[in-house]
Amino acid sequence: MTRLEPMVPVIGNTLYSDNAMVIMSGMKAAASIVKAPLKSLDKSLPIFIRQIIDIVKQTGSTESDTVQTAFKSLATVLRDNPTAQVKEKDLVYLLELLSPDLEDPLRQASVFSMLRAIVSRKFIVHEIYDLMDKVSEIMVTNQSDQVQELCRSVLLQFLLDYPQGKGRLRNQMTFLAKNLSYVYESGRKSVMELLGAIMFKFEVGLVREYADLLFVGLVMVIANDDSAKCREMAAELIKNLISRLDGDHRRIVMSHLHSWASQNSQPQLARVSSQVYGLIIDILQQDSSFYVPNMLEDVNAALERSKRELASITADADEARSTEVDLEWQVPYHALVVISKILRVFPSLTAQSDQVNWDTIVRHLLFPHAWVRMASCRLLGLLFTAVPIAAPKVDLPPTSPFSLLGMREIAQKLCSQLKSEHLDAPLSLQVVKNILYIGKCFCAVSSADDGNANDMDGDDPDVAGNEGEGQDGNPLPWLFSKLSYQIRSAHIGRRNRSFSAVCIHTLTRY
Numbered sequence: 001m002t003r004l005e006p007m008v009p010v011i012g013n014t015l016y017s018d019n020a021m022v023i024m025s026g027m028k029a030a031a032s033i034v035k036a037p038l039k040s041l042d043k044s045l046p047i048f049i050r051q052i053i054d055i056v057k058q059t060g061s062t063e064s065d066t067v068q069t070a071f072k073s074l075a076t077v078l079r080d081n082p083t084a085q086v087k088e089k090d091l092v093y094l095l096e097l098l099s100p101d102l103e104d105p106l107r108q109a110s111v112f113s114m115l116r117a118i119v120s121r122k123f124i125v126h127e128i129y130d131l132m133d134k135v136s137e138i139m140v141t142n143q144s145d146q147v148q149e150l151c152r153s154v155l156l157q158f159l160l161d162y163p164q165g166k167g168r169l170r171n172q173m174t175f176l177a178k179n180l181s182y183v184y185e186s187g188r189k190s191v192m193e194l195l196g197a198i199m200f201k202f203e204v205g206l207v208r209e210y211a212d213l214l215f216v217g218l219v220m221v222i223a224n225d226d227s228a229k230c231r232e233m234a235a236e237l238i239k240n241l242i243s244r245l246d247g248d249h250r251r252i253v254m255s256h257l258h259s260w261a262s263q264n265s266q267p268q269l270a271r272v273s274s275q276v277y278g279l280i281i282d283i284l285q286q287d288s289s290f291y292v293p294n295m296l297e298d299v300n301a302a303l304e305r306s307k308r309e310l311a312s313i314t315a316d317a318d319e320a321r322s323t324e325v326d327l328e329w330q331v332p333y334h335a336l337v338v339i340s341k342i343l344r345v346f347p348s349l350t351a352q353s354d355q356v357n358w359d360t361i362v363r364h365l366l367f368p369h370a371w372v373r374m375a376s377c378r379l380l381g382l383l384f385t386a387v388p389i390a391a392p393k394v395d396l397p398p399t400s401p402f403s404l405l406g407m408r409e410i411a412q413k414l415c416s417q418l419k420s421e422h423l424d425a426p427l428s429l430q431v432v433k434n435i436l437y438i439g440k441c442f443c444a445v446s447s448a449d450d451g452n453a454n455d456m457d458g459d460d461p462d463v464a465g466n467e468g469e470g471q472d473g474n475p476l477p478w479l480f481s482k483l484s485y486q487i488r489s490a491h492i493g494r495r496n497r498s499f500s501a502v503c504i505h506t507l508t509r510y
Contacts (some may be wrong), residue, residue: 003372008038030052056094071110071113076113079117081157086202101204102243103135120157122162135154139194160201166407193233195214195237199244208249216256223271235279243283248327263271271331274337274407278334281338289346299336300357306332309327329369333371334363336376339356350382362406362413364376365417377430384437386404389440389444399478435453435479439479442476
Protein backbone atom coordinates (compact mmCIF):
# COMPACT_ATOMS: atom_id res chain seq x y z
CA MET A 1 0.00 0.00 0.00
CA THR A 2 2.91 2.37 0.64
CA ARG A 3 3.60 2.39 -3.09
CA LEU A 4 0.20 4.00 -3.61
CA GLU A 5 0.84 6.89 -1.23
CA PRO A 6 2.49 9.07 -3.92
CA MET A 7 -0.53 8.52 -6.17
CA VAL A 8 -2.89 10.38 -3.86
CA PRO A 9 -1.58 13.93 -4.52
CA VAL A 10 -1.17 13.11 -8.21
CA ILE A 11 -4.86 12.20 -8.44
CA GLY A 12 -5.72 15.37 -6.55
CA ASN A 13 -3.76 17.48 -9.06
CA THR A 14 -5.63 16.00 -12.03
CA LEU A 15 -8.87 17.41 -10.63
CA TYR A 16 -7.55 20.92 -11.37
CA SER A 17 -6.80 20.21 -15.03
CA ASP A 18 -8.39 22.21 -17.88
CA ASN A 19 -8.86 19.07 -19.93
CA ALA A 20 -12.27 17.35 -19.47
CA MET A 21 -10.89 13.89 -20.20
CA VAL A 22 -8.18 14.30 -17.59
CA ILE A 23 -10.68 15.58 -15.03
CA MET A 24 -13.02 12.66 -15.65
CA SER A 25 -10.18 10.15 -15.33
CA GLY A 26 -9.02 11.86 -12.16
CA MET A 27 -12.47 11.66 -10.58
CA LYS A 28 -12.73 7.98 -11.40
CA ALA A 29 -9.29 7.38 -9.90
CA ALA A 30 -10.28 9.28 -6.76
CA ALA A 31 -13.37 7.11 -6.38
CA SER A 32 -11.25 3.96 -6.77
CA ILE A 33 -8.52 4.85 -4.31
CA VAL A 34 -10.73 5.93 -1.36
CA LYS A 35 -11.14 2.29 -0.30
CA ALA A 36 -7.40 1.89 0.26
CA PRO A 37 -6.11 2.34 3.86
CA LEU A 38 -3.72 5.18 3.00
CA LYS A 39 -2.58 7.75 5.56
CA SER A 40 -2.44 10.53 3.01
CA LEU A 41 -6.13 10.09 2.23
CA ASP A 42 -7.09 11.70 5.53
CA LYS A 43 -5.66 15.00 4.29
CA SER A 44 -6.55 14.62 0.62
CA LEU A 45 -10.13 13.30 0.89
CA PRO A 46 -11.73 16.66 1.79
CA ILE A 47 -9.85 18.19 -1.15
CA PHE A 48 -11.18 15.50 -3.51
CA ILE A 49 -14.75 16.17 -2.38
CA ARG A 50 -14.39 19.96 -2.46
CA GLN A 51 -12.93 19.96 -5.97
CA ILE A 52 -15.51 17.47 -7.39
CA ILE A 53 -18.32 19.68 -6.07
CA ASP A 54 -16.63 22.79 -7.53
CA ILE A 55 -16.43 21.04 -10.90
CA VAL A 56 -20.18 20.47 -10.76
CA LYS A 57 -20.82 24.09 -9.77
CA GLN A 58 -18.60 25.45 -12.54
CA THR A 59 -20.56 23.46 -15.13
CA GLY A 60 -23.92 24.68 -13.81
CA SER A 61 -26.00 21.87 -15.29
CA THR A 62 -26.20 18.08 -15.29
CA GLU A 63 -26.12 17.55 -19.04
CA SER A 64 -22.37 17.07 -19.56
CA ASP A 65 -20.54 13.78 -19.19
CA THR A 66 -18.20 15.49 -16.75
CA VAL A 67 -20.98 16.23 -14.27
CA GLN A 68 -22.45 12.74 -14.65
CA THR A 69 -19.03 11.29 -13.87
CA ALA A 70 -18.70 13.68 -10.94
CA PHE A 71 -21.98 12.44 -9.46
CA LYS A 72 -21.00 8.79 -9.78
CA SER A 73 -17.51 9.40 -8.38
CA LEU A 74 -18.78 11.46 -5.45
CA ALA A 75 -21.41 8.80 -4.69
CA THR A 76 -18.70 6.13 -4.57
CA VAL A 77 -16.52 8.29 -2.30
CA LEU A 78 -19.36 8.91 0.14
CA ARG A 79 -20.50 5.29 0.12
CA ASP A 80 -17.09 3.61 0.46
CA ASN A 81 -15.36 5.94 2.91
CA PRO A 82 -17.28 6.59 6.15
CA THR A 83 -15.05 9.57 7.01
CA ALA A 84 -16.07 11.49 3.88
CA GLN A 85 -18.17 14.54 4.68
CA VAL A 86 -20.15 17.10 2.68
CA LYS A 87 -20.99 20.59 3.92
CA GLU A 88 -24.67 21.26 4.42
CA LYS A 89 -24.80 24.07 1.85
CA ASP A 90 -23.12 21.82 -0.73
CA LEU A 91 -25.54 18.99 0.05
CA VAL A 92 -28.51 21.32 -0.46
CA TYR A 93 -27.04 22.47 -3.76
CA LEU A 94 -26.55 18.88 -4.96
CA LEU A 95 -30.09 17.84 -4.01
CA GLU A 96 -31.61 20.82 -5.80
CA LEU A 97 -29.50 20.04 -8.85
CA LEU A 98 -30.48 16.34 -8.82
CA SER A 99 -34.21 16.81 -8.38
CA PRO A 100 -35.14 17.72 -12.00
CA ASP A 101 -33.27 14.68 -13.34
CA LEU A 102 -35.10 12.05 -11.29
CA GLU A 103 -37.28 11.12 -14.25
CA ASP A 104 -34.71 11.64 -17.00
CA PRO A 105 -33.83 8.18 -18.39
CA LEU A 106 -30.38 9.36 -19.54
CA ARG A 107 -29.35 10.64 -16.10
CA GLN A 108 -31.27 8.44 -13.69
CA ALA A 109 -28.37 6.06 -13.04
CA SER A 110 -26.07 8.77 -11.71
CA VAL A 111 -28.90 10.59 -9.90
CA PHE A 112 -30.02 7.54 -7.95
CA SER A 113 -26.44 6.49 -7.29
CA MET A 114 -25.85 9.86 -5.68
CA LEU A 115 -29.15 9.77 -3.82
CA ARG A 116 -28.48 6.28 -2.41
CA ALA A 117 -25.05 7.42 -1.18
CA ILE A 118 -26.53 10.46 0.58
CA VAL A 119 -29.26 8.42 2.25
CA SER A 120 -26.87 5.63 3.26
CA ARG A 121 -24.74 8.23 5.09
CA LYS A 122 -27.86 9.67 6.77
CA PHE A 123 -27.06 13.28 5.83
CA ILE A 124 -30.01 15.27 7.15
CA VAL A 125 -31.23 18.48 5.55
CA HIS A 126 -34.78 19.65 5.00
CA GLU A 127 -34.44 19.26 1.23
CA ILE A 128 -33.93 15.49 1.49
CA TYR A 129 -37.46 15.13 2.85
CA ASP A 130 -38.93 17.15 -0.01
CA LEU A 131 -36.94 15.11 -2.52
CA MET A 132 -38.21 11.84 -1.01
CA ASP A 133 -41.79 12.99 -1.52
CA LYS A 134 -40.99 13.29 -5.19
CA VAL A 135 -39.31 9.86 -5.19
CA SER A 136 -42.52 8.42 -3.69
CA GLU A 137 -44.56 9.80 -6.56
CA ILE A 138 -42.12 8.54 -9.20
CA MET A 139 -42.22 5.08 -7.58
CA VAL A 140 -45.95 4.99 -8.42
CA THR A 141 -46.22 6.91 -11.69
CA ASN A 142 -43.11 5.80 -13.59
CA GLN A 143 -43.71 2.89 -15.96
CA SER A 144 -40.15 1.53 -15.81
CA ASP A 145 -39.65 -1.46 -13.52
CA GLN A 146 -36.00 -0.51 -13.02
CA VAL A 147 -36.82 3.05 -11.96
CA GLN A 148 -39.54 1.83 -9.61
CA GLU A 149 -37.08 -0.58 -8.02
CA LEU A 150 -34.53 2.24 -7.54
CA CYS A 151 -37.19 4.43 -5.95
CA ARG A 152 -38.36 1.67 -3.59
CA SER A 153 -34.81 0.91 -2.50
CA VAL A 154 -34.00 4.54 -1.68
CA LEU A 155 -37.38 5.21 -0.09
CA LEU A 156 -37.25 2.15 2.16
CA GLN A 157 -33.78 3.06 3.41
CA PHE A 158 -34.97 6.61 4.02
CA LEU A 159 -38.01 5.45 6.01
CA LEU A 160 -35.90 3.08 8.10
CA ASP A 161 -32.91 5.35 8.85
CA TYR A 162 -34.22 8.91 8.92
CA PRO A 163 -36.23 10.45 11.77
CA GLN A 164 -39.89 10.50 10.79
CA GLY A 165 -42.34 12.54 12.79
CA LYS A 166 -45.70 10.89 13.44
CA GLY A 167 -47.47 13.29 11.10
CA ARG A 168 -44.99 12.77 8.30
CA LEU A 169 -44.99 8.98 8.61
CA ARG A 170 -48.79 8.91 8.67
CA ASN A 171 -48.86 11.03 5.52
CA GLN A 172 -46.46 8.61 3.87
CA MET A 173 -48.51 5.56 4.84
CA THR A 174 -51.71 7.30 3.75
CA PHE A 175 -50.08 8.06 0.40
CA LEU A 176 -49.23 4.37 -0.05
CA ALA A 177 -52.71 3.21 0.97
CA LYS A 178 -54.33 5.71 -1.39
CA ASN A 179 -52.21 4.58 -4.32
CA LEU A 180 -53.24 0.95 -3.89
CA SER A 181 -56.01 2.05 -6.26
CA TYR A 182 -53.72 3.86 -8.73
CA VAL A 183 -55.01 3.69 -12.28
CA TYR A 184 -52.11 1.67 -13.72
CA GLU A 185 -51.28 -1.85 -12.59
CA SER A 186 -47.53 -1.23 -12.49
CA GLY A 187 -48.02 1.58 -9.96
CA ARG A 188 -50.23 -0.54 -7.71
CA LYS A 189 -47.74 -3.41 -7.82
CA SER A 190 -44.88 -1.04 -6.98
CA VAL A 191 -46.75 0.23 -3.91
CA MET A 192 -47.42 -3.31 -2.73
CA GLU A 193 -43.77 -4.28 -3.23
CA LEU A 194 -42.77 -1.45 -0.89
CA LEU A 195 -45.50 -2.32 1.62
CA GLY A 196 -44.22 -5.90 1.73
CA ALA A 197 -40.73 -4.63 2.62
CA ILE A 198 -42.18 -2.24 5.21
CA MET A 199 -44.15 -5.00 6.95
CA PHE A 200 -41.02 -7.14 7.09
CA LYS A 201 -38.50 -4.50 8.22
CA PHE A 202 -40.50 -2.01 10.30
CA GLU A 203 -40.65 -2.69 14.00
CA VAL A 204 -43.86 -4.47 14.94
CA GLY A 205 -45.24 -1.50 16.90
CA LEU A 206 -45.24 0.72 13.81
CA VAL A 207 -46.83 -1.99 11.66
CA ARG A 208 -49.64 -2.37 14.19
CA GLU A 209 -50.10 1.39 14.42
CA TYR A 210 -50.95 1.58 10.72
CA ALA A 211 -52.51 -1.87 10.42
CA ASP A 212 -56.08 -0.60 10.12
CA LEU A 213 -55.22 1.82 7.32
CA LEU A 214 -53.25 -0.75 5.36
CA PHE A 215 -55.73 -3.58 5.95
CA VAL A 216 -58.68 -1.65 4.53
CA GLY A 217 -56.66 -0.54 1.52
CA LEU A 218 -55.47 -4.07 0.75
CA VAL A 219 -58.96 -5.53 1.17
CA MET A 220 -60.24 -3.03 -1.38
CA VAL A 221 -57.63 -4.33 -3.82
CA ILE A 222 -58.99 -7.85 -3.40
CA ALA A 223 -62.54 -6.57 -3.78
CA ASN A 224 -62.14 -4.23 -6.74
CA ASP A 225 -58.87 -4.74 -8.63
CA ASP A 226 -59.26 -6.25 -12.10
CA SER A 227 -55.66 -7.54 -12.09
CA ALA A 228 -55.26 -11.10 -10.82
CA LYS A 229 -51.60 -10.38 -9.98
CA CYS A 230 -52.54 -7.38 -7.83
CA ARG A 231 -55.22 -9.37 -6.00
CA GLU A 232 -52.71 -12.15 -5.38
CA MET A 233 -50.12 -9.68 -4.01
CA ALA A 234 -52.74 -8.04 -1.78
CA ALA A 235 -53.76 -11.43 -0.37
CA GLU A 236 -50.14 -12.24 0.53
CA LEU A 237 -49.70 -8.84 2.16
CA ILE A 238 -52.85 -9.33 4.24
CA LYS A 239 -51.51 -12.66 5.48
CA ASN A 240 -48.18 -11.03 6.36
CA LEU A 241 -50.00 -8.22 8.13
CA ILE A 242 -52.23 -10.58 10.13
CA SER A 243 -49.18 -12.59 11.23
CA ARG A 244 -47.62 -9.45 12.80
CA LEU A 245 -50.73 -8.31 14.69
CA ASP A 246 -51.50 -9.04 18.31
CA GLY A 247 -54.85 -10.20 19.68
CA ASP A 248 -56.30 -6.70 20.11
CA HIS A 249 -55.52 -5.63 16.55
CA ARG A 250 -56.78 -8.92 15.15
CA ARG A 251 -60.08 -8.40 16.94
CA ILE A 252 -60.36 -5.00 15.25
CA VAL A 253 -59.77 -6.65 11.88
CA MET A 254 -62.38 -9.32 12.65
CA SER A 255 -64.91 -6.64 13.62
CA HIS A 256 -64.45 -5.05 10.18
CA LEU A 257 -64.97 -8.39 8.48
CA HIS A 258 -68.06 -9.22 10.54
CA SER A 259 -69.54 -5.83 9.70
CA TRP A 260 -68.93 -6.36 5.97
CA ALA A 261 -70.30 -9.90 6.09
CA SER A 262 -73.56 -8.51 7.46
CA GLN A 263 -74.10 -6.14 4.52
CA ASN A 264 -76.89 -8.05 2.78
CA SER A 265 -77.39 -5.33 0.19
CA GLN A 266 -73.71 -5.32 -0.83
CA PRO A 267 -72.67 -8.84 -1.86
CA GLN A 268 -69.22 -7.56 -2.81
CA LEU A 269 -68.46 -6.85 0.86
CA ALA A 270 -69.84 -10.21 1.96
CA ARG A 271 -67.68 -11.90 -0.67
CA VAL A 272 -64.46 -10.15 0.30
CA SER A 273 -65.05 -10.84 4.00
CA SER A 274 -65.17 -14.56 3.22
CA GLN A 275 -62.03 -14.29 1.11
CA VAL A 276 -60.16 -12.65 3.99
CA TYR A 277 -61.51 -15.22 6.45
CA GLY A 278 -59.87 -17.83 4.26
CA LEU A 279 -56.56 -15.93 4.33
CA ILE A 280 -56.72 -15.73 8.12
CA ILE A 281 -57.23 -19.50 8.34
CA ASP A 282 -54.32 -20.02 5.93
CA ILE A 283 -51.85 -17.98 7.99
CA LEU A 284 -53.00 -18.66 11.57
CA GLN A 285 -54.01 -22.32 11.23
CA GLN A 286 -54.65 -23.63 14.78
CA ASP A 287 -54.23 -20.13 16.23
CA SER A 288 -57.43 -19.08 14.46
CA SER A 289 -59.61 -21.20 16.79
CA PHE A 290 -60.75 -18.11 18.75
CA TYR A 291 -62.20 -16.56 15.58
CA VAL A 292 -63.70 -19.68 14.00
CA PRO A 293 -67.16 -19.46 15.68
CA ASN A 294 -67.72 -15.95 14.29
CA MET A 295 -66.43 -16.99 10.88
CA LEU A 296 -68.81 -19.95 10.75
CA GLU A 297 -71.69 -17.75 11.85
CA ASP A 298 -71.04 -15.32 9.00
CA VAL A 299 -70.46 -17.88 6.24
CA ASN A 300 -73.45 -19.99 7.34
CA ALA A 301 -75.61 -16.85 7.16
CA ALA A 302 -74.23 -16.06 3.68
CA LEU A 303 -75.08 -19.56 2.49
CA GLU A 304 -78.57 -19.31 4.00
CA ARG A 305 -79.21 -16.09 2.05
CA SER A 306 -77.87 -17.72 -1.09
CA LYS A 307 -80.11 -20.75 -0.53
CA ARG A 308 -83.20 -18.55 -0.36
CA GLU A 309 -82.21 -16.67 -3.52
CA LEU A 310 -81.54 -19.94 -5.30
CA ALA A 311 -84.91 -21.36 -4.27
CA SER A 312 -86.76 -18.28 -5.53
CA ILE A 313 -84.95 -18.06 -8.88
CA THR A 314 -84.61 -21.71 -9.87
CA ALA A 315 -87.91 -23.04 -8.54
CA ASP A 316 -89.14 -23.78 -12.06
CA ALA A 317 -85.78 -24.48 -13.68
CA ASP A 318 -84.52 -27.87 -14.70
CA GLU A 319 -82.04 -28.80 -12.01
CA ALA A 320 -79.45 -30.36 -14.29
CA ARG A 321 -79.50 -27.35 -16.65
CA SER A 322 -79.82 -24.63 -14.01
CA THR A 323 -76.28 -23.38 -14.72
CA GLU A 324 -77.89 -21.05 -17.25
CA VAL A 325 -79.58 -19.07 -14.45
CA ASP A 326 -77.87 -15.77 -13.61
CA LEU A 327 -77.24 -15.68 -9.87
CA GLU A 328 -74.57 -14.20 -7.59
CA TRP A 329 -72.10 -17.04 -7.19
CA GLN A 330 -68.97 -15.57 -5.62
CA VAL A 331 -70.48 -15.09 -2.15
CA PRO A 332 -71.57 -18.73 -1.70
CA TYR A 333 -68.43 -20.04 -3.39
CA HIS A 334 -66.05 -18.21 -1.06
CA ALA A 335 -68.23 -19.08 1.94
CA LEU A 336 -67.95 -22.76 1.02
CA VAL A 337 -64.19 -22.42 0.59
CA VAL A 338 -63.90 -20.90 4.08
CA ILE A 339 -65.84 -23.80 5.59
CA SER A 340 -63.61 -26.25 3.73
CA LYS A 341 -60.46 -24.59 5.10
CA ILE A 342 -61.86 -24.53 8.63
CA LEU A 343 -62.78 -28.20 8.55
CA ARG A 344 -59.34 -29.18 7.27
CA VAL A 345 -57.69 -27.33 10.15
CA PHE A 346 -60.33 -28.37 12.73
CA PRO A 347 -61.67 -31.73 11.51
CA SER A 348 -63.51 -32.28 14.80
CA LEU A 349 -66.07 -29.66 13.72
CA THR A 350 -67.06 -31.63 10.62
CA ALA A 351 -69.67 -33.85 12.24
CA GLN A 352 -71.02 -31.14 14.56
CA SER A 353 -74.31 -30.10 13.01
CA ASP A 354 -74.51 -27.01 15.22
CA GLN A 355 -71.29 -25.65 13.66
CA VAL A 356 -71.89 -26.25 9.95
CA ASN A 357 -75.30 -25.97 8.32
CA TRP A 358 -75.09 -28.99 6.05
CA ASP A 359 -78.60 -28.48 4.70
CA THR A 360 -77.57 -25.20 3.03
CA ILE A 361 -74.49 -26.91 1.58
CA VAL A 362 -76.66 -29.67 0.11
CA ARG A 363 -78.93 -27.03 -1.45
CA HIS A 364 -75.92 -25.68 -3.33
CA LEU A 365 -75.15 -28.98 -5.03
CA LEU A 366 -77.20 -27.81 -8.02
CA PHE A 367 -76.23 -24.14 -7.85
CA PRO A 368 -76.04 -22.51 -11.31
CA HIS A 369 -72.25 -22.23 -11.28
CA ALA A 370 -69.78 -25.09 -11.62
CA TRP A 371 -67.37 -23.73 -8.97
CA VAL A 372 -70.10 -23.63 -6.34
CA ARG A 373 -71.16 -27.16 -7.26
CA MET A 374 -67.59 -28.37 -6.91
CA ALA A 375 -67.06 -26.61 -3.56
CA SER A 376 -70.26 -28.00 -2.05
CA CYS A 377 -69.57 -31.47 -3.44
CA ARG A 378 -66.06 -31.49 -1.96
CA LEU A 379 -67.41 -30.36 1.39
CA LEU A 380 -69.79 -33.30 1.37
CA GLY A 381 -66.79 -35.48 0.62
CA LEU A 382 -65.10 -34.13 3.77
CA LEU A 383 -68.22 -34.94 5.78
CA PHE A 384 -68.49 -38.45 4.38
CA THR A 385 -64.80 -39.06 5.06
CA ALA A 386 -65.21 -37.98 8.69
CA VAL A 387 -68.28 -40.12 9.43
CA PRO A 388 -68.05 -43.93 9.25
CA ILE A 389 -70.35 -45.74 6.85
CA ALA A 390 -73.66 -46.66 8.52
CA ALA A 391 -77.29 -47.08 7.56
CA PRO A 392 -79.18 -43.78 7.36
CA LYS A 393 -81.24 -42.98 10.45
CA VAL A 394 -85.02 -42.71 10.29
CA ASP A 395 -85.21 -40.70 13.52
CA LEU A 396 -83.09 -37.79 12.32
CA PRO A 397 -84.60 -34.57 10.85
CA PRO A 398 -85.15 -34.87 7.08
CA THR A 399 -82.64 -32.02 6.53
CA SER A 400 -79.84 -34.08 8.08
CA PRO A 401 -77.49 -35.59 5.48
CA PHE A 402 -77.55 -38.84 7.48
CA SER A 403 -81.32 -39.24 7.62
CA LEU A 404 -82.92 -41.56 5.08
CA LEU A 405 -84.75 -38.71 3.35
CA GLY A 406 -81.72 -36.40 3.56
CA MET A 407 -79.34 -38.95 2.09
CA ARG A 408 -81.79 -39.79 -0.66
CA GLU A 409 -82.11 -36.10 -1.56
CA ILE A 410 -78.33 -35.81 -1.76
CA ALA A 411 -78.22 -38.85 -4.03
CA GLN A 412 -80.86 -37.31 -6.31
CA LYS A 413 -78.89 -34.08 -6.60
CA LEU A 414 -75.65 -35.92 -7.25
CA CYS A 415 -77.31 -37.96 -9.97
CA SER A 416 -78.64 -34.73 -11.50
CA GLN A 417 -75.10 -33.34 -11.49
CA LEU A 418 -74.03 -36.28 -13.61
CA LYS A 419 -76.54 -35.20 -16.27
CA SER A 420 -75.20 -31.66 -16.47
CA GLU A 421 -73.62 -30.51 -19.73
CA HIS A 422 -71.10 -28.53 -17.66
CA LEU A 423 -69.72 -31.52 -15.76
CA ASP A 424 -65.92 -31.76 -15.80
CA ALA A 425 -63.56 -34.54 -14.75
CA PRO A 426 -62.72 -33.33 -11.19
CA LEU A 427 -66.36 -32.70 -10.32
CA SER A 428 -67.52 -36.00 -11.81
CA LEU A 429 -64.88 -37.87 -9.78
CA GLN A 430 -66.05 -36.20 -6.55
CA VAL A 431 -69.69 -36.93 -7.41
CA VAL A 432 -68.91 -40.60 -7.95
CA LYS A 433 -67.01 -40.78 -4.64
CA ASN A 434 -69.97 -39.28 -2.80
CA ILE A 435 -72.46 -41.59 -4.53
CA LEU A 436 -70.29 -44.58 -3.63
CA TYR A 437 -70.39 -43.57 0.03
CA ILE A 438 -74.17 -43.18 -0.09
CA GLY A 439 -74.49 -46.53 -1.85
CA LYS A 440 -72.52 -48.21 0.94
CA CYS A 441 -74.77 -46.58 3.52
CA PHE A 442 -77.87 -47.76 1.63
CA CYS A 443 -76.36 -51.22 1.47
CA ALA A 444 -76.14 -51.22 5.26
CA VAL A 445 -79.94 -50.85 5.52
CA SER A 446 -81.39 -54.13 6.81
CA SER A 447 -84.79 -54.73 5.23
CA ALA A 448 -87.06 -57.68 4.83
CA ASP A 449 -88.28 -56.18 1.61
CA ASP A 450 -85.00 -56.36 -0.31
CA GLY A 451 -86.56 -58.48 -3.02
CA ASN A 452 -89.53 -56.20 -3.57
CA ALA A 453 -87.68 -53.56 -5.56
CA ASN A 454 -89.15 -53.20 -9.03
CA ASP A 455 -86.89 -53.47 -12.05
CA MET A 456 -87.30 -50.25 -13.97
CA ASP A 457 -85.71 -50.94 -17.33
CA GLY A 458 -87.59 -48.29 -19.22
CA ASP A 459 -88.45 -45.49 -16.80
CA ASP A 460 -86.65 -43.15 -14.43
CA PRO A 461 -87.76 -44.34 -10.98
CA ASP A 462 -88.53 -40.75 -9.94
CA VAL A 463 -90.31 -39.68 -13.13
CA ALA A 464 -92.35 -42.88 -13.31
CA GLY A 465 -93.71 -42.36 -9.83
CA ASN A 466 -91.83 -45.30 -8.36
CA GLU A 467 -90.14 -43.65 -5.42
CA GLY A 468 -88.08 -46.74 -4.61
CA GLU A 469 -88.63 -48.45 -1.36
CA GLY A 470 -90.48 -46.77 1.46
CA GLN A 471 -88.86 -45.04 4.39
CA ASP A 472 -88.45 -48.37 6.17
CA GLY A 473 -87.24 -50.20 3.04
CA ASN A 474 -83.86 -50.53 1.35
CA PRO A 475 -83.16 -47.55 -0.94
CA LEU A 476 -80.21 -49.19 -2.68
CA PRO A 477 -82.35 -50.69 -5.50
CA TRP A 478 -83.77 -47.23 -6.15
CA LEU A 479 -80.25 -45.75 -6.47
CA PHE A 480 -79.15 -48.54 -8.83
CA SER A 481 -82.32 -48.12 -10.90
CA LYS A 482 -81.84 -44.36 -11.17
CA LEU A 483 -78.21 -44.62 -12.22
CA SER A 484 -79.04 -47.44 -14.61
CA TYR A 485 -81.76 -45.35 -16.24
CA GLN A 486 -79.37 -42.37 -16.63
CA ILE A 487 -76.70 -44.59 -18.17
CA ARG A 488 -79.16 -46.05 -20.69
CA SER A 489 -80.53 -42.59 -21.51
CA ALA A 490 -77.03 -41.21 -22.04
CA HIS A 491 -76.09 -44.19 -24.20
CA ILE A 492 -79.22 -43.85 -26.34
CA GLY A 493 -78.66 -40.12 -26.67
CA ARG A 494 -75.07 -40.64 -27.78
CA ARG A 495 -76.13 -43.32 -30.26
CA ASN A 496 -78.85 -41.07 -31.68
CA ARG A 497 -76.38 -38.22 -32.09
CA SER A 498 -73.95 -40.52 -33.86
CA PHE A 499 -76.72 -41.77 -36.16
CA SER A 500 -77.78 -38.19 -36.94
CA ALA A 501 -74.20 -37.26 -37.74
CA VAL A 502 -73.89 -40.22 -40.13
CA CYS A 503 -77.14 -39.23 -41.85
CA ILE A 504 -76.05 -35.64 -42.27
CA HIS A 505 -72.68 -36.74 -43.65
CA THR A 506 -74.41 -39.09 -46.11
CA LEU A 507 -76.85 -36.41 -47.28
CA THR A 508 -74.08 -33.90 -47.84
CA ARG A 509 -72.28 -36.42 -50.04
CA TYR A 510 -75.28 -36.80 -52.30
